[in-house]
Amino acid sequence: MxxxxxxxxxxxxxxxxxxxxxxxxxxxxxxxxxxxxxxxxxxxxLPGFIDLHVHGGGGADAMQGAEALTTLARTHARFGTTSLLATTMTAPDAEVRDVLQAIATYMEAPPADAARVLGVHLEGPFINPGKLGAQPAHARAGTIAELDALCALAPIRLVTLAPELTGHHELIRHLAQRGIRVQLGHTLGSYEEGVAALGNGACGFTHLFNAMSGLHHREPGMVGAALAHADYAELIPDLLHVHPGAIRAALRCIPNLFAVTDSTAAAGMPDGEYRLGEQTVSKCLGGVRLADGTLAGSTLTMDQALRNLVAIGMTLADASDRLSRYPAAFLGLTEQGxxxxxxxxxxxxxxxxxxxxxxxxxxxxxxxxxxxx
CATH class of the missing domain: 2.30.40.10 (Urease, subunit C, domain 1)
Structure with a gap:
């Protein structure tokens, strides 16, 4: 070329x-x-794809450290992802600290043939234990002091948390003041708690519709807060996590809705068993699930996300924006997207x-x- x-x-x-x-x-x-x-x-x-929610790929899980990061970043580059956030799982404190240090070490000397790792998406442990989805059962409230300590270990760019947990509105304000993006997710919070969190500096929603209180016309829930007030939200367009009709509804409401893969180690791999944090997941029929059938991340790649969005009626230019321009704008990236x-x-x-x-x-x-x- x-x-x-x-x-x-x-x-x-x-x-x-x-x-x-x-x-x-x-x-x-x-x-x-x-x-x-x-x-x-x-x-x-098109601009290279920017994926802000990546747990794994090519058989490797981000929680396994620097060697695994190399594998997953090379894997996703083969499918058009040029930048990504290495995304953690809910885990014991020592394990979270270890993986953050591994990501920081990796970023000091990344391979040239891999997607660029922009930093960390910390998904948990500061989420609601009652809305774990496929997250392990180590969820709890967080404090400003411990988030500051974690941020000293690696460049955390994005934090997913449940706003209804004790102290989290103060935590959201603090993170926003530090320039760290906050998304609401794995939450049983009400519509009112979601709106209050946005007012305190939260600016997005993690895998919209999934692992959050749903929309009811008398109890709008966290989904209602997103649809009524959000400028940005991430969504998994594998057509398993969210029905095309729900995607279309979100597109009408959230101007900068953007795509993520929420991909696991199973992305780019054949059917079989893989790791997702401390858990074993199974890839079959295009999806990834826990033993009880719960969806556990995805096998999605960004090129397939693009094709899926076009298949449900989006123009190629609009779909491209949601894989590149909008995630870049969400993170404040001025040289990408x-x-x-x-x-x-x-x-x-x-x-x-x-x-x-x-x-x-x-x-x-x-x-x-x-x-x-």
Whole structure:
């Protein structure tokens, strides 16, 4: 592929047919004319995917440490993810500290052929024990002092917590003041508690609809708080976790709804048994479940998420925004999530059927059949 690619390029101003150029890891320019990509068979060139909720992939679980991080980051790069947040599981305190230190060590010298690890998504242990989903039973309330101690171990960018637990409104305010994003999830909180948490600085919802109090017309719950008030929320579009009709409802309500995989070690792997934190999960029929049948993360990859969103009626440009531009904006990333001069040269190339043909991370071709002259 070299340092240029030709095709239908999705820019911040819309589609153009032409060339995108990069040097030293950054986009140096785009040359082309406005186009409707449906009128030709040239490749579709999109910003690299940004996944803010990744537990594992390629048989490896993030809780297993630095070697596992290498495996999962390389695995997800093969499916178009150019940046991700390594996501922890609810676990005993010592284990959480150990994995944070491992992530920090990994980030000091990451491999060149893997998705960029932006930092940590701390999912638990500060969640409601009554809404664990597939999380192990180590949930509890957190304190400002211990969150500060954890943040000293690794760059925590995002925290999932249940706002109804004692002290968590103060904790949300503190994290927001530190510039750490807070999502509400694994929660039995009411609509009112969700709205109050947003007022205190929470800014998103973790795997919307899943592991939270649902919407009822007299008790709107946490889902109601999200649909009525959220600017951002993450959602798992594997079409198992959330029905397409519920996805469409969320799209009408939440302007910056974005996709995550919530992927486990089973992503990119055949059916069988895998680890998810301290638990064993089984991959079968495209899903991952605990022994009791509870959905336990997913096998989703971001390229499949894109195809799924298009399949339920979304335009390719809109679907791309929800895999790249919106998650980048949510984290405050200014050099990723869009194809324009000066941005990092993170891009994916797809054919007309949206099959992945090439992945470029900071100008390095990670995967590719060199479809671009």
């Amino acid at each position: 070299g340092n240029t690619c030709f095709g239908n390029i999705l820019t911040p101003d819309g589609w153009c047919l032409g060339e995108i150029h990069w040097r030293d890891g950054r986009i140096t320019g785009l040359v082309g004319e406005p186009v409707n990509p449906a009128t030709n068979d040239h490749p579709r060139i 869009q194809l324009c001069a000066g941005a990092l040269a993170d891009l994916v190339v797809l054919d007309t059927q949206l099959n992945l043909k090439a992945v470029v991370i900071e100008g390095r071709e990670i995967l590719g059949e060199s479809p671009c002259p």
